[in-house]
Amino acid sequence: MKIAGVQIDVQLGEVDQNLQMIIKSLEETTAAGAHLTLFPECALSGYCFESRDEAAPFAQSIPGPATDQLTEACRRLDCFTVIGLLELEGNDVYNSAVLIGPEGVIGKYRKVHLPYLGVDRYTTPGNDPYQVFNAGGLRVGMQICYDASFPEATRCLTMLGADLVVLPTNWPPGAETTADYCINSRAVENGIYFMAVNRCGRERGFQFIGRSSICDPFGKTLAKAETRDVEILYAEIDVERARNKRYQRVPGKHEIDRLADRRPEMYIALTQPHGLSTPHAELKGK
Template sequence: MKIAGVQMDVSLMDKEGNLTRIIEKIKETAAAGASLTVFPECALTGYCFASLEEALPYAESIPGPSTDRLQEVCRELNHSVVVGMLEQAEQGVYNAAVLISPQGVLGSYRKIHLPYLGVDRFALPGDRDFAVYAHPEVNIGLNICYDSAFPESSRIMTIEGADLIVLPTNWPAGAEHVAEHAINTRSMENGIYYCAVNRIGSERGFEFIGKSRITGTAGETLACSRGTHPEI
């Protein structure tokens, strides 16, 4: 299985523009032979919202308009994606990630561990158990960003049968040690593959550090970004 991670900048409150860029990158990675493409946390919306009221118009249901468009692309290309987004809820928003295949939405995850940063200051904590989704090529578990700092989440998904954990993330400056060591450690601890994809750029004073990586079952780095610029 060939996996692509898209380390990209994201425009705050420009869901249509972000979705267009995501679709362009899916076409690029699919043409290069990847069967799964992973995007950063909140790749559809941006992260640094100032209030819940500001974030609410950019949240949507899963399935919803954006996931429907992504499913169309996945069906056309026989491809799968993981994308970070804000999920609409009756009582607020969740910081979510969705796994989409040619057949539709395979599953979604709501971030449980919420730092006091960006939209996580206002988001609801995830209310679902850690779950593993049966992709045709691999069993996939989903986490988001700060979840990776807690080894229990990876262990639970490994016990549930995960071969690969996918982590859309928004690591800011100051998270370098997490980016450089935690992902390899989660792989080594559990004997699983791990794909962590961060964003780059700046947003309302936050600088994002890249350092996306894919790690192997012994904790080795199989691929990693070379800097804080757009990269696949």
């Protein structure tokens, strides 16, 4: 099947304008044969808010007005989409991503790892268990931006059966190496497709860097944005490649399976909260 990523220029606080741009782009990608289309982080609202009070009026419930309109578009176009938005629940504002199809909202994800940047300085950290969702036969896991810097998150989604992990982002200057190397690494180390879609344009002094990309289960780049401007990426994917974790490079002599070859009993340190792991002074050899 074909997937698409739309690198767009989001306008801060212009929810209706951004939504119409998203729907128009979705019409274009679906006409080109895309089964699923990914849009950037906070594509509905923009990102560089200076307080929770400033951001909250542009947050919506899920389901809500925007997801209702996107459901109608997905029903009309017979497609699936993932967009980033600010989600409002009670007094909490979350940086979220939502997967929508012809039947409505399929699932959502709340950003777990929050950097000290933009609206993430004021949002509530996500604490829902990782989940994988079915988008018309495609098993999709969601992350958001900074989450890609934590390989444990992608591994969790892989263990849950993801064929594709999508990463809506707002990469500013300084994130070039994340864009150029982390995405391919997350794909190859888990044997999955990985699609990261950044925004473009400028917002409150931040010039977003583009560099959206789609990678295959061997870490090969299938498509990459060539500019910092508006751009659409497409790639053909084969879910069976993502589901076959055993690679026979030389049958009987060189075979690997990055899931079966794991040693979870050796990873105890990963489960310790920050600051509670073995102090350097106590390490063997000191």
